[in-house]
Amino acid sequence: MQEFLMDYGLWLLVGLLVIIALVFLLGGRRKGDVPGESASVAATPPEAAPIATQAAAPLSATAIDPVATSALEPVATPEPAEAQQPIPASPSIAMPVSEGDNLLRMKGIGPKLNQLLTDLGVTSYAQIANWTDADIAAIDAKLGNFKGRPVRDQWVDQAKYLAAGDFAGFEAKYGKL
Template sequence: MSSTSGGWINLLIVWGIASAVGFVSMAALMLVGDWSVMQALFAAAVIFLGLGIILSVLFLNPLPGPQVPGSAGKKVVAADRKPAAVKPVANPAPAVAPAPAAAPAAAEPVPAAAKPKKAAPTPATAPAPAAAPAGTQGPGKRPAALSAARDNRPDDLKRIKGIGPKLEKLCNSLGFYHFDQIAAWSDEEIAWVDQNLEGFKGRVVRDTWVAQAKELAREG
């Protein structure tokens, strides 16, 4: 029997098995699974096609064809042949060396910009005495004042009874930031401050600021 007829017989056997399995599956689904005819037929078709393709791939691959007698010996003889020796070329022409590239012109050094010298740190100094604000006048002597609080840490002047936030800002604007400043006021300086507290005149004497400031300065 020729290889072609054998292939057709194998093909019929494979798809016959697939159809038999599909038919048995259809009958089992209708009897056991209580499927309808259409449902069982669809499932049987899927099983038939899937099984047929799988069996065809596994069992219907073409076998290698028959070898011609004596071909194996020819291949061995061909493999035993040695490659022909390559004849050397007589007096090969020397390769022309490439011309050396011209060296790049040396770039002129650019003078480095002179680095600016760092300014020496200014030593910390005590706040300068504040100048008398415009509009301050009256009897007495103006006390020594500061342009800013020492170390930028003013005392809480609101601890003095009679000084609220607004009056504390007014004292700071006049250059008074610390308890020891108020504690050192003389009678003349008290009179000057009392006269120049806009809207709060007379509060220094009435609320005894100096005595309270001395106590607070001792407490630190």
Template sequence: MDLIREYWWVLAVLVGLALVFIILRPRQRVKLTDSAPVRPHMTYSAAPPEGRGVAGEHAAAATDVAGELLKAPVHRALDGAGKEGEDLCRLKGVGPKFEDALHALGFHRYEQIAGLTPTEIERLDEQLGPFRGRLTRDRIVEQAHYLARNDIDGFEQRFGKL
């Protein structure tokens, strides 16, 4: 007990230093900009694309009904609706015949190709005939992610000039 009575000021100084550190410690400063490019791991964070099975269709229908009640446009354009098809030949490894094969299977936009899951890629590969294996070998889905976001700089850094 005599030790505490004689050295109470050391304890007070330690507590004071701890409080000063907590109050005045350096903080990380993060500046967010709108000009930063969206990278592949940042896409589709808000909602998964429509058309992913029964649950996805029910979710899309519920969103449409809620949008009508709130008078807000919530339904994204589905396959073939809205804008016309894009030039799929811009993807490295896709020529006119491969583009025709993709069109025959219902793929007209980069967004459609970018949204493919690994299971869908396997199923699609079986239907591509002479182009079997090209989606994964030429990393066409990854390329489509960049072009769907219109990230030309990211595409050219990763795959070369368009």
């Protein structure tokens, strides 16, 4: 017996582990989980017993008192709160532009921010290059999740290079376009 265990003991252990794994994997399946079994049998809930209902007694017409409509007072509508006045854009922001520049070339401006700037009327490098601190504050207040990006990414300085056509200077300072 000892010789048998020495020769085949490792194989017996591996076989036992395989059998345990198969029992674990196949034993956890429920009815309807096994392919080929009808899932409708497992999914059908047991039928409930019917509930007996009593017929409601009819209401008499004399039991209802009509409400006088003249007793109701008209409800006063509250005055609408004054809406916040939008911040007027300065002339350098709202400068009309015949054709827009590709603002995506600037570092820190992605597709979402480009769309937001376009919606705000900012479409050219020249507009951004002419921004003052007040203009930056006005735009920054409208950027939502992108607040602080114009200053952090130095948009005005980048736009000055790109508006002047100094691509070599831009690439030297901010990296490849």
